[in-house]
Amino acid sequence: MRLAEYPREELELFYRNALRDYEACKAKGLRLDMSRGKPAKAQLDLSNELLRLPDGADCVVDGIDARNYGAVDGLPSCKRLFAEILGVSPAQVFAAGNASLNLMYDVVAKAHTHGLLRSDKPWGRLGRVKFLCPVPGYDRHFTVCETFGMEMISVPMTDEGPDMDVVESFAADPEVKGIWCVPKYSNPSGIVYSDRVIARLAALKPAAPDFIIMWDNAYCIHEFEGEYVPFPDILALCAAAGNPDMVFEFASTSKMTFPGAGVACFACSEANMAYMKKLMAAQVISYDKLNQLRHVLFLRDKANTLAHMKKHAALMKPKFDIVAEALERALGGLGIARWHKPKGGYFISLDVTDGCAKRVHALMKGAGVVMTGAGATFPYGLDPNDRNLRIAPSFPPEAELKEAAEALCVCVRLAAAEKLLSA
Amino acid sequence: MRLAEYPREELELFYRNALRDYEACKAKGLRLDMSRGKPAKAQLDLSNELLRLPDGADCVVDGIDARNYGAVDGLPSCKRLFAEILGVSPAQVFAAGNASLNLMYDVVAKAHTHGLLRSDKPWGRLGRVKFLCPVPGYDRHFTVCETFGMEMISVPMTDEGPDMDVVESFAADPEVKGIWCVPKYSNPSGIVYSDRVIARLAALKPAAPDFIIMWDNAYCIHEFEGEYVPFPDILALCAAAGNPDMVFEFASTSKMTFPGAGVACFACSEANMAYMKKLMAAQVISYDKLNQLRHVLFLRDKANTLAHMKKHAALMKPKFDIVAEALERALGGLGIARWHKPKGGYFISLDVTDGCAKRVHALMKGAGVVMTGAGATFPYGLDPNDRNLRIAPSFPPEAELKEAAEALCVCVRLAAAEKLLSA
Numbered sequence: 001m002r003l004a005e006y007p008r009e010e011l012e013l014f015y016r017n018a019l020r021d022y023e024a025c026k027a028k029g030l031r032l033d034m035s036r037g038k039p040a041k042a043q044l045d046l047s048n049e050l051l052r053l054p055d056g057a058d059c060v061v062d063g064i065d066a067r068n069y070g071a072v073d074g075l076p077s078c079k080r081l082f083a084e085i086l087g088v089s090p091a092q093v094f095a096a097g098n099a100s101l102n103l104m105y106d107v108v109a110k111a112h113t114h115g116l117l118r119s120d121k122p123w124g125r126l127g128r129v130k131f132l133c134p135v136p137g138y139d140r141h142f143t144v145c146e147t148f149g150m151e152m153i154s155v156p157m158t159d160e161g162p163d164m165d166v167v168e169s170f171a172a173d174p175e176v177k178g179i180w181c182v183p184k185y186s187n188p189s190g191i192v193y194s195d196r197v198i199a200r201l202a203a204l205k206p207a208a209p210d211f212i213i214m215w216d217n218a219y220c221i222h223e224f225e226g227e228y229v230p231f232p233d234i235l236a237l238c239a240a241a242g243n244p245d246m247v248f249e250f251a252s253t254s255k256m257t258f259p260g261a262g263v264a265c266f267a268c269s270e271a272n273m274a275y276m277k278k279l280m281a282a283q284v285i286s287y288d289k290l291n292q293l294r295h296v297l298f299l300r301d302k303a304n305t306l307a308h309m310k311k312h313a314a315l316m317k318p319k320f321d322i323v324a325e326a327l328e329r330a331l332g333g334l335g336i337a338r339w340h341k342p343k344g345g346y347f348i349s350l351d352v353t354d355g356c357a358k359r360v361h362a363l364m365k366g367a368g369v370v371m372t373g374a375g376a377t378f379p380y381g382l383d384p385n386d387r388n389l390r391i392a393p394s395f396p397p398e399a400e401l402k403e404a405a406e407a408l409c410v411c412v413r414l415a416a417a418e419k420l421l422s423a
Numbered sequence: 424m425r426l427a428e429y430p431r432e433e434l435e436l437f438y439r440n441a442l443r444d445y446e447a448c449k450a451k452g453l454r455l456d457m458s459r460g461k462p463a464k465a466q467l468d469l470s471n472e473l474l475r476l477p478d479g480a481d482c483v484v485d486g487i488d489a490r491n492y493g494a495v496d497g498l499p500s501c502k503r504l505f506a507e508i509l510g511v512s513p514a515q516v517f518a519a520g521n522a523s524l525n526l527m528y529d530v531v532a533k534a535h536t537h538g539l540l541r542s543d544k545p546w547g548r549l550g551r552v553k554f555l556c557p558v559p560g561y562d563r564h565f566t567v568c569e570t571f572g573m574e575m576i577s578v579p580m581t582d583e584g585p586d587m588d589v590v591e592s593f594a595a596d597p598e599v600k601g602i603w604c605v606p607k608y609s610n611p612s613g614i615v616y617s618d619r620v621i622a623r624l625a626a627l628k629p630a631a632p633d634f635i636i637m638w639d640n641a642y643c644i645h646e647f648e649g650e651y652v653p654f655p656d657i658l659a660l661c662a663a664a665g666n667p668d669m670v671f672e673f674a675s676t677s678k679m680t681f682p683g684a685g686v687a688c689f690a691c692s693e694a695n696m697a698y699m700k701k702l703m704a705a706q707v708i709s710y711d712k713l714n715q716l717r718h719v720l721f722l723r724d725k726a727n728t729l730a731h732m733k734k735h736a737a738l739m740k741p742k743f744d745i746v747a748e749a750l751e752r753a754l755g756g757l758g759i760a761r762w763h764k765p766k767g768g769y770f771i772s773l774d775v776t777d778g779c780a781k782r783v784h785a786l787m788k789g790a791g792v793v794m795t796g797a798g799a800t801f802p803y804g805l806d807p808n809d810r811n812l813r814i815a816p817s818f819p820p821e822a823e824l825k826e827a828a829e830a831l832c833v834c835v836r837l838a839a840a841e842k843l844l845s846a
Contacts, residue, residue: 038492039491044491051713054474067470067681067684068461068681068682069459069683097520098710101706102706105707112536113535113536113547113570124536140708144705147705147706258713259490260490261490281566282566283525283528283532283567285563287521287522288520288683289684290474290683291684291714
């Protein structure tokens with residue numbers, strides 16, 4: 001039965017039980033962190049071979065000494081590796097440093113200071129710049145918009161991607177300059193964009209000539225359940241739809257090897273590449289090609305990389321199962337929470353009773369469990385319904401995660417009961 | 424005798440000999456590159472131990488797993504290493520990725536988009552921003568100014584640093600927002616700023632409240648001749664003069680270990696640090712801490728780093744000697760070239776006869792030797808006297824360098840004779 005339909009007496013009993021469970025939970029003195037999509041130590045250990053590479057001292061590859069200056073867009077062999085994984089051509093790939101966030105920031109920063117390839121003027125000289133933000137979404141995307149004073153427009157997510165009717169309608173506004181997308185295992189909802197949604201995105205006819213799709217393919221090969229799910233080449237789709245320069249795709253090895261010491265890339269049309277390389281030349285002589293070489297030697301090719309990702313999957317799936325089972329067992333059928341069970345990525349998005357997300361977050365904090373801030377999945381940190389929470393199960397060991405998931409369920413039950421009783 | 428004083432007949436003979444030497448030079452079919460301050464392979468090999476670090480798989484240092492996300496301002500042990508080398512405190516150090524140019528760009532970019540700590544508004548919203556550029560200087564500094572549309576003002580270098588009378592006079596203009604400085608073994612002149620110049624810089628009272636000294640200490644421990652020369656802590660000097668927030672200092676291991684795979688840092692007041700960290704948080708989760716750890720394990724401390732630099736010196740000094748000897752032998756006393764003999768850094772700055780630098784550069788190209796573009800050491804690539812050339816002796820092997828230096832002397836003699844004959 002849905003909690004909202006409980007007779008008052010039973011609701012009060014439910015509340016007292018929840019409160020008792022919460023006190024028991026607090027008494028455990030937990031100190032857990034489920035706040036960020038951080039790989040666990042065991043996942044990092046999967047790539048420790050990187051620490052010994054390049055083996056022997058020969059660092060010359062593609063005729064380039066990876067230790068020295070040069071090759072601003074990366075080692076050709078590293079470009080080839082990313083190209084194979086993303087299904088694009090090596091000439092479309094710019095291989096860089098350790099963080100795709102850096103590259104996303106760079107693209108938006110260049111738009112702000114210099115304009116993009118098809119801009120009439122730098123965005124910083126325009127009166128107003130609006131950006132579409134599918135919600136719930138990734139807080140760091142929103143922070144990039146915020147730091148440049150852009151107006152963020154929330155676009156609801158459906159279970160096959162952003163609501164394209166809404167996207168198309170907003171794209172008719174020339175002040176709307178772009179959209180953030182995490183097309184596979186979206187952060188945090190875990191949704192995979194459908195082919196239909198992707199086709200509509202690629203065929204978008206925005207009013208702004210320099211509208212940009214920020215295609216953050218952070219989890220492109222990050223299945224933890226089932227086989228690898230192929231994904232379309234967004235660059236080719238945009239080009240086929242007459243929008244060759246409308247997209248920058250981003251990826252990294254952060255969640256393949258070491259989050260802090262991986263290699264990131266962007267992929268774009270060759271015209272965008274020429275334009276960006278010219279602007280980047282003022283900023284950088286070259287990225288860490290030695291680390292690119294390490295990754296080429298370790299990951300080798302797409303097939304080997306997918307095999308490596310299976311090892312991550314083996315560590316990740318039990319953790320997602322722990323959370324899913326706890327949620328199902330403690331919250332199923334009560335009508336006080338909704339969640340999607342993803343097959344890849346790093347998050348579970350949990351919608352609790354409207355008006356209760358902050359309360360749940362505070363209760364969790366009281367019980368010693370840090371979660372991503374309530375509201376963080378929305379622009380400006382403002383969840384209009386105060387209902388979304390992001391669960392990041394990867395980092396804690398299984399035993400701790402179990403405790404954290406159970407604590408979460410207790411808090412969701414308690415907050416829902418409080419709300420109903422006070423109504 | 425000075426060439427200008429040669430009787431016409433002797434000058435013509437000098438010219439014919441130079442032309443004959445040049446043709447002989449061309450006939451060798453050289454393919455040499457003296458264009459950039461790139462360490463040679465033998466120098467890179469000095470740090471190959473880095474390729475095997477961290478030895479064993481324990482990457483936890485200072486309680487931080489260097490493989491994972493976090494610690495945006497770097498590993499504490501890496502901050503301590505740079506702090507010791509620069510003579511500042513670890514809290515003043517931000518340890519980052521592989522390139523100090525990136526960090527310099529970031530500081531100027533943040534000034535442009537957001538303003539610095541003491542800015543009234545972002546520089547990008549001001550009508551005009553001027554920046555002081557001691558000349559000859561480093562082309563990549565000028566490119567950073569140029570990409571943000573700043574007006575560069577050349578300041579002559581004396582043999583103890585920038586002409587401070589000129590600097591002080593321009594700093595009275597509120598549109599003048601900063602100055603580039605390479606205080607030790609200046610690029611390209613090889614000058615070490617005197618204590619007197621440094622004191623005047625630190626005590627500058629610029630009209631702009633957000634005036635910034637970009638203190639590029641690229642060659643802070645890069646002596647190749649004689650003992651290590653201590654340098655003052657510019658942060659402390661600025662603070663003592665009441666200008667705690669007027670300077671950002673930059674350094675990197677690019678020319679200690681691997682140019683493409685080193686660690687860079689900036690150092691600044693704690694107020695600037697707090698301000699910058701907040702802005703950088705939108706751009707980066709963390710830099711490559713694993714590479715920072717490698718460098719901490721390899722370089723260890725200042726004493727060991729200085730010992731390591733002695734090995735570079737042993738490879739560098741013979742190359743600078745080759746160039747200096749060639750110049751002295753072929754050009755000495757003729758009054759057609761001037762140069763400074765540096766004791767550290769990566770360059771020799773050569774002033775040829777006025778109006779001849781581009782000609783010498785073209786002649787060298789004709790002989791198969793690539794040099795840094797004539798004019799590159801001046802803002803906008805415009806050397807008003809067309810006389811400065813930057814010699815970068817580090818990269819070519821000694822035998823090739825000898826050929827290149829001899830070719831250079833031939834070209835300088837030929838260009839000077841051409842000029843005098845056509846006068």
